[in-house]
Amino acid sequence: MRTQSLLASAAAVTALLTGLTACGGDSPTTSGGNPLTGDGAIAGTGDGTGAGTGGGAAGTGDGGPHEGTLENPTKNGGVNGNAPKNGTAFQQLPKAGTMAAAARFINGFTPCEPVSRTPTGGKPSEGPDTAFGPAFSVTETGYCGRRGITTIVLIKDPKAFQTAFKAEVDAEKGSGNANSGIVVGQDFAMGSESSDAMSALLQPQAGLLMLNCHPDFDPPSGYRKEPALVKGCVLTDYYKD
Secondary structure, three states: OHHHHHHOOHHHOOOOOHHHOOOOOOOOOOOOOOOOOOOOOOOOOOOOOOOOOOOOOOOOOOOOOOOOOOOOOOHHHOOOOOOOOOOOOOOOOOOOOOHHHHHHHHHOOOOOOOOEOOOOOOOOOOOOHHHHOHHHOEEEEEEEOOOOOEEEEEEOOHHHHHHHHHHHHHHOOOOOOOOOOEEEOOOEEEEEOOHHHHHHOOOOOOOOEEEEOOOOOOOOOOOOEEEOOOOOOEEEOOOOO
């Protein structure tokens, strides 16, 4: 399966889409919204208090001039401070801006410290196109995690990323796990060898959603199924490995 071979093996610098493969867990999870800080600093909880572990409390920021604070994530507009309160599901997703900020945010919910350009036991990527190809509009790839390698990518054009992902899913002609996909923010995405890590990022306080483009996806009632940027894909808080 090309989608799996593209991203499922961390040793081959392809761990992002491991959500499409068996990861050893079967617990569906739910998600909700999350306020943001500025210039890559993302609050770790829905109330902006920035929950985190192991130095991963999000909201510490990268020092950008328009950055929010831990107490006031949307100060000076933040990254998403001016987003409409009734914006689309995609507009309400967290936004990172940098790999450091994305890793700090993820580490607030599942171990992701330190982040590296090289997967544990693997070789450095020769560039973002090594694993993804130019169609995915990936600008940077990072790796972290303890119980399984987690892959993070920064995305320049989210619609191009979703289009490329849908093309990979379509190429499988309905095979693969209909209840899985990629965990996404506005400008970053993550996947992991650990299903627990994937589930942790879909908790309500994290505010991320899963991009699912499988034609047979049909979650139980009560789970979100919001329009993505590409027709035929949805943003959901339902995930079952």
